[in-house]
Amino acid sequence: MMAAWYEQTVDGVLLDITGVLYNSGPGRGSVIPGSVDAVDRLRQAGLPIRFCTNETTSTKSALVEKLQFHGFNLTEADVFPPAPAVCSILKRRHLRPFLLLHPNAKANFAEIDTSNPNCVVMGDAVDEFSYENMNKAFQLLMSLEEPVLISMGRGKYYKEDNDIVLDLGAFMKALEYACDIEAEVVGKPSPSFFNAALEDMGVTSDKVVMVGDDVVNDVGGSQACGMRGVLVRTGKYRPSDEQHPAVKPSGVVDNLAQAVDLILKHR
């Protein structure tokens, strides 16, 4: 059960990155106004923060470097992307993936054996979502007696520059349908993914607020784990998100700066 604002203080914060701290786009993308200062105010209030992201188009170090360049106060230890969690799963289950990924993200799997693949791992491959590559993933899955498809998220779309563009969830659905299988999602809204960040922070979910621009994966996903989920009107946000048939956000605010105002009221 999700905590109510009046019942519980806020002792920890999870922040989505893209669409909350900054928007992706040409070069390093652009900061969402007020977000650098908003993170600083959370730090000054002594609140632990973890950054819970489904970003799969780069390495963690490249992502953190970009955010630090923009002035955000964070280190690699604060950031939870799906790739390290997937690497643990691959090693534990002796899986050798065919990687359907953005070229910049392949370094995340440098230590993984990809010979004679027996599963598919997909991230936001962007232009690598070609018919040719989709077929390679499809044919491998169809050749396996127990096909395993690991998807680093299930997002529908995200904001890129001024457009919304397809996220990996659409291509995950394509493979699920063609192969008659269900993907294993590593990343938001998977509870085990949220819980890893909560455990690292040492705060129970009822005392944590998640802030994101994805009403289903950030807000609904965190609420399903017992957190309060706050929706920001930045990034991929669309007004129709406020009338979502299944998810009722714990708060809807214009941006991260307003989310922090709300959080600090309940500190």
Place this chain on the structure above:
Amino acid sequence: MMAAWYEQTVDGVLLDITGVLYNSGPGRGSVIPGSVDAVDRLRQAGLPIRFCTNETTSTKSALVEKLQFHGFNLTEADVFPPAPAVCSILKRRHLRPFLLLHPNAKANFAEIDTSNPNCVVMGDAVDEFSYENMNKAFQLLMSLEEPVLISMGRGKYYKEDNDIVLDLGAFMKALEYACDIEAEVVGKPSPSFFNAALEDMGVTSDKVVMVGDDVVNDVGGSQACGMRGVLVRTGKYRPSDEQHPAVKPSGVVDNLAQAVDLILKHR
């Protein structure tokens, strides 16, 4: 309700093309042994035949020319592909499509106004299923107040040369999921699509047998219209199709030649 073999004679036949008459592949593809003769035997028995195909990578005339080259006895009037049915719908509903198609199929829509598009029509676009083109379709659909997505079939995969490759159904599912919409399917297994061929033939569904290699779209689809649906073990057929959880074929045979033996027994 589907007719039983012992209750009704066979007075008309619907045939799938790809995977039943021939397999697509380099050049003109390759004839499935015995199929040319099988069609001739149906003709000699005086049975009306229509060819009910979800082929959307060429024009009807190019398709018929290819089949005639292989020796098949058929004319353009016998062939029912989705494109002409889609053109009628577009005209009737004043829809201007963004066409997500194989380049060879665009001629099917030469008379259709595609300026300022207000819907998406998709076929088996093959290499045109790029991230860029999928995004164009996605962004258009998301910009429309009442998004219309017309898909010329919902197949999962088909046989190309010696491989199975993704069919348009996978990419239809990707757009359905990302946009939260349901596509209108024109082609098999849409009942109105089958019924157009039955009406043209002037035979009621209980007296017609459909032969195809797609257990869901050919066999299940025709059975849902009251026909007998026979599955051939050619084309995209896989042994697991005979244990399909929802569809029980009216017959399973090695190829079209055997299907014709079965049909002529019930003439």
